[in-house]
Amino acid sequence: MPARFPAERSETAFTDYKLPLLPAQAAVEAGRCLFCHDAPCITACPTHIDIPQFIRKIAGGNDRGAARTIFESNILGMSCARVCPVEVLCVGACVYNDLDEPPIQIGKLQRHATDRAFEEGWRFFEAGAPTGRRVALVGGGPASLAAAHELRRLGHACTMYERRGFLGGLNTTGIAPHKMKADRSVNEAEWVLAIGGVEMRTGAEVGRDVALADLEREFDAVFVGIGLGADSRAKAPGEDLPGVLGAVEWIERMKLGDAGLSGVRHAVVVGAGNTAMDALRELLALGVPQVTMLYRGTEETMGGYAHEWQAAKEAGARAEWRAVAGAFEGNGRLRRLRCMRVDAARAPVEGSEFALDADLALLAIGQSKLGAALAGLAGITVESGIVRVDAHGFTGRPGWYAGGDCANGGKEVVNAAAEGMAAARAIDRELAAGGGTGRRGATHA
Amino acid sequence: MPDLSTDTGGIRSPNPFWLASAPPANSGAQIQRAFDAGWGGAVWKTLGTPIQNVSSRFGGHTIGSVRGAGFNNIELITDRPLEVNLREITETKKRWPHNPIIVSLMVETREEWRDIIKRSIDAGADGLELNFGCPHGMCERGMGSAVGQEPAVNERITSWACEFSTVPVLVKLTPNVSDIVPHGMAAKRGGAHGISLINTIKSIIAVDIDRFVPEPRVGSLSTNGGYCGAAVKPIALHMVAALAREPGFGLPISGIGGVRNWRDAVEFMLLGSSTVQVCTEVMLRGYRVVEDMRDGLEEYMRSKGFGRVQDMVGKAVPAFSEWGDLDMNYETVARIDADRCIGCQLCVAACHDGAHQCIHPQEGTRVPRVDESECVGCNLCQIVCPAPGCITMERVDNGHRPATWNDHVSHGAALRPKKGAH
Known part of the structure; x- marks a missing residue:
């Protein structure tokens, strides 16, 4: 696999x-x-x-x-x-x-x-005595892995649906390689699942290949850990030009294959969150001579960690503060960004237009939210694309839980792990109390 | 500038720092290098009938990342020919006439003592040190601590040495006794001019938990060795002080046991030592450790206004008292300075689990609270606190007049109510 x-x-x-x-x-x-x-x-x-x-x-x-x-x-x-x-x-x-x-x-x-x-090769945990209960895990990222492991310790049978051909989610495709490389994340997922009893369905996307309603019929509980979707777009002219990419998309390409940086002299990263911080450092480390961050706010308001920005600066990144990209230009390929300054209220400053010659632009301004996939299920609340859950990952619909980026809006791997673990324990409690999706005939709305 | 020179039982030294009789004082070349580095004197590694040693010989007690916090050895007295040692003593004295060489000796019979003392003095010894302390190997042959543990034997051999010697005689005592005082008094009755203590403590330094053999390991066996190094200082300080305060003792003391730096040396001096001897710290780090010992002592003496070493010797002895003479009504409680507290709450754990459950976490802050009505003033919190100056033990005016246990027993002096005894 x-x-x-x-x-x-x-x-x-x-x-x-x-x-x-x-x-x-x-x-x-x-x-x-x-x-x-x-x-x-x-x-x-x-x-x-x-x-x-x-x-x-x-x-x-x-x-x-x-x-x-x-x-x-x-x-x-x-x-x-x-x-x-x-x-x-x-x-x-x-x-x-x-x-x-x-x-x-x-x-x-x-x-x-x-x-x-x-x-x-130390191993510490064994599967618990079988409870006869079945739990589906949608997504194969950190939240689902942590949940599945804990559910197996508690004796519940698990089935994990992952739309890709490999596990680990963003831990595999998105971690800055100066921290961890993709294969280590995949190896970790295998190590976790070696507890046994987790049936794998890779290449299966719930909603497309498997209907949510079917999950409810087949499983006593469902844990949703589907992460975030595609990079948000800048909604500016020219962003479909070759050379303009989503940052998460580019990072995945760099981690799993070729970064495509041949001939890139100047790269611009739009945004100042931690995905932007990673992209800046990765571009510089891969030899792009000039790397600029374009951000509508200031160093004080940026979303990226101060220590990450410090490291990016030390690596050679520079910043254009209070600046936004108005248009991406080029003849068949990105050559230039038309930019302008914005004030503290993010309103364009008249006469502040400037251009940045660049052959690569990475958009690191957020990712789409996938919560809408659950919006049709009664009892589940989705707000701005994020699945609403309580402290234990419970969605409000019996047997349905969620955790990780799809429920927290995009946090760290460790948050996903914590949420997966908490949800697994809550699932166990709910099932022990006779609750769940009602696969066995329990009634609920 | 303070005068660092000392006189221990008639042995004059340019400073109070001597190499103890041990591997760092094994040969003339070593001792000359030590004098070069600034050591005041040296006690030559014990002469006697040359022995043969085993390998290995040393064991280290590592505490945390501090290697050699404690140390032990199963090495015996010198293994070098007597003639070689004597010749080197003469050479060293020629080059370093003002730095005393005290020759440590260990033989059995009266005739042997007469002979080796004469030859040592002829070679140039400024003093002798009778090794009645070694707790391994030699004691099993009736020497070393076998002598030091028997006051009558100690006194007899000391009297022989004093009869034969024309230079001051120090007796080196073993700590492997229940009370050091009778042994110091025996040396005094024998005519000693001073004493050196402590020699090493009988010990097993560690066990190899894979081979199931204690350390240091000699093939498949080990044996008890002599424990020394920084970890033994508290035992040594007590024994030095016990003799220093003994009425009718009054001999000069050369203090030994865990001296790592000038501060340790000052503590030995304040409890009655006029010189200190160092071995382990030199074995671990070399002769040049003496530079800070001398500097630091000089700075300390300057800061306290001591012109001569003798001005400070024994300064803390009167404050070393019996438990029954302590003021039972003296009361302290712990106070936590919230501005210095880093919120580690080591004091909470220590007080709850190891003391009287009077330091408590508080809502909304990491700074703990001391319940002074329950605090017995034990010091544990202050000892574990890693933030300098954060926890202080503050005197409480409880309105009770001073009263010792002895006062209480002898004439019913009123004691304050107990705290924490419920």
Whole structure:
């Protein structure tokens, strides 16, 4: 089942931006941890990994126990160790920040333990005793993987629908390769599903190949983790020219194949969120000589993390603040962006027009939302394309749950993992209480 | 500028830092390099009938990432020919006439003691140190700690040495006794001019958990060794102080046990040592550690207004008292400075699990709260707190007059109500 990606993909040119710790370094770093009571780092982690406990285990040479502690809370702990924005999560919450000492490198320590688990083939979890209940997982990204693993531990049979030929979702296709490459995400998905009992339906898109109504007839519960859709368009003239691409689309192309940067002298990234930050750094690392970010707001209002923008700047990115693209121009191919300044209210400033010669423009201004696919099911509320759920991922329709980007609007892998796990437990509780979709004849609206 | 020179039982030294009798003081070439680096004196590795050593010989106790926080060895006295050692003593004295060489000795019979003492002094020894301390190997042959553990034997051999010696005699005591005082007094009765302590503590440093053999491992076996290094300092300080405060003792003390830096040395001096001897720190980091020891001591003396080392020796001895003389009505409580608190709540865990459950988390803040009505003033929170100056132990005026346990027992002095005893 696992897709074999081409060996000569553009992303293979990248090396890790954050180097792994050598075993001796990990021991020293782990030894610095204060082992805080009710630690702020645990609170800051969406999956609430018992961070001081796993670090203490590393300090004592118990890497296997450390890995178990991590995976107990987050079965995707290996990729999260690499892709989490730790600067604004666990590491940002470390009390050492208030002591003018470097915070504990929690991400690197987590990577130390979880990479070791992968290398050594350690496994910690087994499927629970069969309950006879069946759960469908729509989408094969982080949220569904985390949910499926937990559901299997609880003994429920799972069927996972993934429209692509490989698993991992955006963790496979969208992670900056200086953090993690596509094959590692796919390997992780296989490692997770090796718990067994998850029937795979790849190449099957729910709504197209499989009807939602059929799911309800076949399964006691459904977890929807379908992520986000295509890149949003700029709605400006010329954006259909070759050379104008969605950023998520281009990143996937770069990760799974060839980035198509031959001859590109100047690339413009429109937008200033974290997809834009990744694109800036990736373009520069792949040798594009000039890379400019075009953003309608300011450094203070940008959506991308400050540490990511700092790294992009250090790599050579420059920014045009309070600027928007009015038109994309070129004869059969992008050559120029017509831009203008906007004021604080985002109204165009008269006479501020300027041009940027560019041969590649990446639109990083958001992605479409896929919640509409569920809008026809009574009890499920979809707002602005996002599926509304409670703290446990429950949609309001018995047996139906959602998590990850389709329900949170687009957050981190670790949020998806937390939401998948929470939903799995809620599904288990609902089924134990006799609820669910009604496959077995229970009645509901 | 403070004067660092010292006099320990008649042995004068340009500064109080001596190499202890151990591997760093094994040969003339080493000791000359040590003097080059600034060491005041050296106690030559114990002379006697040359022995043969095993491999391996040393074990380290790593705590966290600190290697060698504790250390032990199963090495014996010198394995070099006596003539070679004596010749090198003479050479070293010629080059370094003002730096004392104290020759450590360990033999058995009266005649052997007479002979080796004469030869050592002829070679140039400024003093002798009788090794009554070694807790491994030699004691099984009736020497080392086998002598130091028997006051009568200690006194007899000390008296022989003092009879034969024309230079000051120090007796090096073993800590492997329940009370050090009778052993120090025995050395004094034997005529010693001073004592050195502590020698190493009988120990097993670690166990190889894969091979099921203690360390250090010699093939498939191990044996008990002598424990030393930074970790033993508290034991050494107590033994030094116990003798320093003993009425009727009064001999100069050369303090040994876990001295890593000038601060450790100052602590030994304040409890009665006029010189300190160092081995482990040199074994781990080399002779040049002495530079900061000298600098730091000098700066400390300058800051406190001590002109000479002797001005500070024993300065803390009067404050080393018996439990029964402590003021039971002296009360402190912990106070947390919210501005310095980093919210780690180590104090909460420590107080809840290891003390009297009086520090509590609060809603809406990471800064914990101390319930002063329950706080017994134990210090645990202050010890675990990583934020400098955050937790202080504040004196509470409880209105009770000072009263010791002895006062209470002897004439019913009123004690304040107990805290936390419910």
